[in-house]
Amino acid sequence: MADKDKVIIFDTTMRDGEQSPGASMSVEEKIQISRVFDEMGIDIIEAGFPISSPGDFEAVSAISKSVKNSIPCGLARATKKDIDACYESLKFAKRFRIHTFISTSPVHMKHKLNMTDEQVLRAIKDSVTYAKKFTDDVEWSCEDGTRTNLEFMYKTIELAIKCGATTINIPDTVGYSIPEEFAKTITSIKNNVPNIDKAIISAHCHNDLGLAVANALSGLSAGVRQIECTINGIGERAGNAALEEIVMAIKTRDDLLPYETGIKTELISKASKIVSNATGFPVQFNKAIVGKNAFAHESGIHQDGMLKKQRDI
Secondary structure (H helix, E strand, O other): OOEEEEEEEEOOOOOOOHHHOOOOOOHHHHHHHHHHHHHOOOOOOEEOHHHHHHHHHHHHHHHHHOOOOOOOEEEOOOOHHHHHHHHHHHHOOOOOOEEEEEEEOHHHHHHHHOOOOOHHHHHHHHHHHHHHHHOOOOEEEOOOOHOOHHHHHHHHHHHHHOOOOOOOEEEEOOOOOOOHHHHHHHHHHHHHHHOHOEEEEEEEEOOOOOOEEEEEEEHHHHOOOEEEEHHHOOOOOOOOOEEEHHHHHHHHHOOOEEEEOOOOHHHHHHHHHHHHHHOOOOOOOOOOOOHHHOOOOOHHHHHHHHHHHHHHH
C-alpha cells in the first residue's frame, strides 16, 4: 500500500448529519457512535457545533474524552466565542481540530452575512489566527465554495493558509456542482493558490442533485486528500456524501482510484445500523453498500447467471 496516497476520512454524521430534520441524537448515543467510529479507523470525527447548544457542547466534550485514535473536531463560525467554545469542549483530547468557516459566495456575503469582500477577508484572518492559538490542527472552509468567484476564493484560501490553516475545505454547500466542474475547481485552486502545498484540500459535497459521492471522488483525481462524509449519507436536505460509498468505491476500484483510507470495512454495516437506530432514519432497502437488498437477487437475467457461475458474475 506504500505507493497509494492516503485519503483522510472526515466524518460529520454527528454534526452535519444531525442537521437532518428529526435526526437529533442524545449525548449517550453520540458517545456510542463515536466509539464505533474510533474502532473503524475514521480519521476525524466532527462531533458537533459546540456553541449551538449546551447539548452539543456536552456531546463534543464527552467524545473528546472517550476517543482513543480518531481526532475529535468541533465546528465554529468566524467568531472568538465560537472558537472558545470549541476549545473548551475539545481540550480533554490529546489531539483535536478546530474547524472554522465563513461564506464566500456573492449571494451569501450579500444576503446572509451583509459583509463586503474586505470584511470577509478580515474575518478569515482574525478567526484562523485566533484558532491557531489553541491547536496546530485548524481547518478552514469557504462556505458555498462552488458558487464563489474563483479569483476571490484564491485570495481567501491563500490568506487562511498564511494564518495557520492546515486543511482547506471546499464545500458544495447547496449540492450545486457536477463532477467535471468540481474537479476543475480543485485543479484551479492547486494552480492558482501559491501556498496550497502547505495544506490538505478537503471536499464536502451535498447530495441535492444526487452527485455528492461522484463529486467527492472526482475531486480525488484533482488533488483532494480529505473527504467529508456521513454514515448512510444522512444530512440536511438530500444529505451528504455517503461514507460507505466513498470508502468502498476506493477499495473496489483501486485500478482507477489508487488511494487508501485505513477504514476497517467490516465495521461499516455495524456503523450504519447504530446510526440508523440512533436517528430513527431507516436505511432504504436499495441503498448502496448498506441497504438490505444491496447484495440480494430475486428473479431475472443476473440471478440466472449468479446461479450458473456465482464467483465470476
